Amino acid sequence: MSTATDLADACWRKSSYSNGDGGMCVEVAANVPDAIRVRDSKHPDGPALHFAASAWAAFTRTL
Numbered sequence: 001m002s003t004a005t006d007l008a009d010a011c012w013r014k015s016s017y018s019n020g021d022g023g024m025c026v027e028v029a030a031n032v033p034d035a036i037r038v039r040d041s042k043h044p045d046g047p048a049l050h051f052a053a054s055a056w057a058a059f060t061r062t063l
Contacts, residue, residue, distance in 0.1 A: 007037060007048060014041055030056075 010029035018025040018041070025041035029048070036056035039048040051059070 007032065010037060010048075012039070012041075012044075 007029060009031070011031045012027040012029045015026045015028065027039050027041045027044075029037040029039075034053060036051045036053055037048040038051065040046060
């Protein structure tokens with residue numbers, strides 16, 4: 001996992017499937033070289049999961 005300080009230039013976007021009342025929100029940053037980062041929007045300064053771009057593509061294809 002990586003911390004938010006490692007991701008100062010990350011451009012986060014909230015999932016369109018996230019709960020609209022501020023809970024259960026997932027954000028994804030795809031502009032980090034060779035990686036996709038995922039975090040809980042309620043804790044933007046907390047840890048972010050790190051996925052290889054190929055692994056993220058395989059995951060989203062199966063959804």
